[in-house]
Amino acid sequence: MNSNSTSGRRGPKPNSQTKIDLLKAGTAKFHEVGYAASSVKDIVDIAGVPKGSFYNHFNSKEIFGAEAIDYYFNTQLESLTTFFSSMEKAPIEQLKNYFYSRFIQFKNNGYLQGCMLGNLSLEIADHSKLIRDRIAIHLQTWNQLLTSCIKKAQEQQEICNIQSADLLARFVLNSWEGALLRMRAEKKDQPFEDFMNVIFEVILI
Amino acid sequence: MNSNSTSGRRGPKPNSQTKIDLLKAGTAKFHEVGYAASSVKDIVDIAGVPKGSFYNHFNSKEIFGAEAIDYYFNTQLESLTTFFSSMEKAPIEQLKNYFYSRFIQFKNNGYLQGCMLGNLSLEIADHSKLIRDRIAIHLQTWNQLLTSCIKKAQEQQEICNIQSADLLARFVLNSWEGALLRMRAEKKDQPFEDFMNVIFEVILI
Numbered sequence: 001m002n003s004n005s006t007s008g009r010r011g012p013k014p015n016s017q018t019k020i021d022l023l024k025a026g027t028a029k030f031h032e033v034g035y036a037a038s039s040v041k042d043i044v045d046i047a048g049v050p051k052g053s054f055y056n057h058f059n060s061k062e063i064f065g066a067e068a069i070d071y072y073f074n075t076q077l078e079s080l081t082t083f084f085s086s087m088e089k090a091p092i093e094q095l096k097n098y099f100y101s102r103f104i105q106f107k108n109n110g111y112l113q114g115c116m117l118g119n120l121s122l123e124i125a126d127h128s129k130l131i132r133d134r135i136a137i138h139l140q141t142w143n144q145l146l147t148s149c150i151k152k153a154q155e156q157q158e159i160c161n162i163q164s165a166d167l168l169a170r171f172v173l174n175s176w177e178g179a180l181l182r183m184r185a186e187k188k189d190q191p192f193e194d195f196m197n198v199i200f201e202v203i204l205i
Numbered sequence: 206m207n208s209n210s211t212s213g214r215r216g217p218k219p220n221s222q223t224k225i226d227l228l229k230a231g232t233a234k235f236h237e238v239g240y241a242a243s244s245v246k247d248i249v250d251i252a253g254v255p256k257g258s259f260y261n262h263f264n265s266k267e268i269f270g271a272e273a274i275d276y277y278f279n280t281q282l283e284s285l286t287t288f289f290s291s292m293e294k295a296p297i298e299q300l301k302n303y304f305y306s307r308f309i310q311f312k313n314n315g316y317l318q319g320c321m322l323g324n325l326s327l328e329i330a331d332h333s334k335l336i337r338d339r340i341a342i343h344l345q346t347w348n349q350l351l352t353s354c355i356k357k358a359q360e361q362q363e364i365c366n367i368q369s370a371d372l373l374a375r376f377v378l379n380s381w382e383g384a385l386l387r388m389r390a391e392k393k394d395q396p397f398e399d400f401m402n403v404i405f406e407v408i409l410i
Contacts, residue, residue: 034328036241112331121390122324123239126317135390163407170387171380171403174396178383182375185326185340191379198376202368202408 019057021047022064023071030068031116035124035131040064065124066134072116073138084145091153095146096200099176103192106180111187114180117142121177143173150204159204172199224262226252227269228276235273236321240329245269270329271339277321278343289350296358300351301405304381308397311385316392319385322347326382348378355409364409377404 025046029038040061044051058064083098106114113119117135125132146169153159161168175195182191230251234243245266249256263269288303311319318324322340330337351374358364366373380400387396 033332034239034241036239114327117390118386119327121386122319122327125389127238132390132392139387139390161407163402167399167402170396171399174383174387174399175376175380176383177386178379178381181323181326181382181386182344182379184330185322185337185344187337191375194372194376194379197368197372198408202366203403 018049018053021049022054022057023068026064026068027072031113035065035120062128062130066130069120069131069134069138080145084149090158091149091156092158092204095149111183114184115177118177118180143169146173161204175199223254223258226254227259227262228273231269231273232277236318240270240325267333267335271335274325274336274339274343285350289354295363296354296361297363297409300354304401316388319389320382323382323385348374351378366409380404
């Protein structure tokens, strides 16, 4: 995101560490309780900065929300890229390991919070084009990593399914978000087991 | 839900029409902006009743939320049951028609709101066991209708996939929620097309 389009204009020159502290605090709060339930006051209190600092960096909560989504996704992206660039593991194994590791992390956290992109898609995307567009862009970036992994599996004849890797990756990603949603509602493993079973025993074969 | 466990105890004998008006107003508001962004004041204002009436019927917003989820699902259940009890259409056609009709309604509404069970799973299920349990029960009821439809398709050899109808139905429902989520983020048809393509050309065959 071009920071010129989102940074505040009032007050002294913003401190970049304060901005990072605010984004970190806001990301954690949005992830924990959602967007509407997180006030600017909550966020500055967690970050330990005065409220005015918030508006030195962000003109509005909505602009902050869009930058928090960038911050959240960028913290995931490095490990995501590392996961899918391993030369040691075959593509399908990479994909299985990726979803399994995400699941274990989620389960160990009490099946809480899930994916912030998914959460904010359902909570706030209807009401903010700015936020919706950021979510859509990051979902596409994530999707591209899955696409290239599935494409490699097809090229290496690990899977015979000849539907386009793009289509398969989009379906896998959306089904993963659906499995997380059901796990949030039921607090049990079955949606993950169903996901792994159908994705890896029926679709990516 | 046993109303004894959730009704308020203060004030005069509650008027059942007022209760329905409140549930209708609350369901619409939750569906439009989410749980946290809907205040009790918003809800009584939409219903056109004094705030005290709310607490004659419901001890808390959380209890109201649980009853609103029941109200929402019960308004869907009749048409859902009708859809899957048609004797004229083959089971797989029933299933396709069902998702297609849900999609058209959603698209005509500007890809807004989606499924309230899904929305509240991601927004509030982490914070309210009462609400989470209501969502889980209704997802299971919905799932059972899909299971019995898929079971019939297997019995009639419309589909050869021999994985259990329960598993397939759970996967289909979760993937549907995931497709709705992606459509909320992207405001386009592709997640629906991907869903129909993979569910009906790869899985239920």
